[in-house]
Amino acid sequence: MSKYTLLKSRKFFIALSCLVLSSFAPQKMAAQSVTVDVSIDSLQIMIGEQAKIQLQVSLDAKQKAIFPHFKDSLLKGIEIINIAKPDTQYLNNRQRLLITQKYTITSFDSALYYIPPFSIMVGSKEYKSKSLALKVYSPRVDVSHPDHYYPQKGVMNPPFVWSDWVGTIFLSILGIPLMFLIVYLIIRFRDNKPIIRHIKIExxxxxxxxxxxxIERIKTEKIWQKGHSKEYYTELTDTLRTYIQDRFGFSAMEMTSSEIIEKLMDVEAKDINDLKFLFQTADLVKFAKHDPMMNENDSNLLNAISFINETKAEEQVDKKPVPTEITVEEKRSRRAKVLLSVGIVILSACVAAIIAHIALRLADLFL
Structure with missing residues (x-):
């Protein structure tokens, strides 16, 4: 091989290597490049109007960008109304990343504002955008014709619409039965009576x-043997008075012993001398502290039994027993009292809230 041929082949390989390296180098550099772009949708606004600034950062997908942090103003005279959530978009088969950050701004001072470049940190390197300008101007006022301007208008009352009062009307209707319920519960609470009475039919x-x-109960207890003669004769005569009242139909419970005997002699043909002796003995024991003998107590008990058996009404075999309604009222337990108190407080609070709501609505309507 000649020197010319060898030199020519070396130049070929060098050129080929440069060509290959040049084809890969732009891609590597492009993959690592960071671009920052900023734009504003309006270059001039009136006082109080809004403008949107869009900040975009394009970087490698493996890199991380740190955006500038603002509190409530971009600079003096330009306030930030809202900072939107950053929007992230992948490019080039997820090799590149495009991050978009939007700021909504406004101003209340007319001037030409210079917005300095935004600084973005990517890794340890800082990248800056271009600067912006914003013109804020006031509306033109023709002071030569003041009659063309009118003072500030007063507060206008909204029109009356029935649909706006449906809730208030419903609460008003609901509050009336709630108030009656509260009064009923308070009365029951003071009387210490149950809310619901139990009725048994026997x-x-x-x-x-x-x-x-x-009489069988009195006979079994034998309280006269314990020295309680007064209690014994009281229970025995009360039992006889109740029987006479139910059997013969006159109020024996409110009559004296002599009046009962006289009434019985008019309505009953049987001998009632034993009953008369029983009542006389009972009066002596209760009012004169008479202490009868043991056999005398037993004799009077037998006389009472004999009087009842001789004067009882004949029972009809085919007659059905007449049911009797018995109302049972039990005293309220402590737990029931607490629950009733809590219920009264809650209902009272509800009624108070309803009244306050109605009063406020009426005040808004008429005042």
């Missing part, structure tokens, strides 16, 4: 059976 017991049931 078959009516004939007077002689009820009396014999009470």
């Amino acid at each position: 078959p009516k017991i004939p007077p002689h059976q009820q009396a014999m049931k009470e």
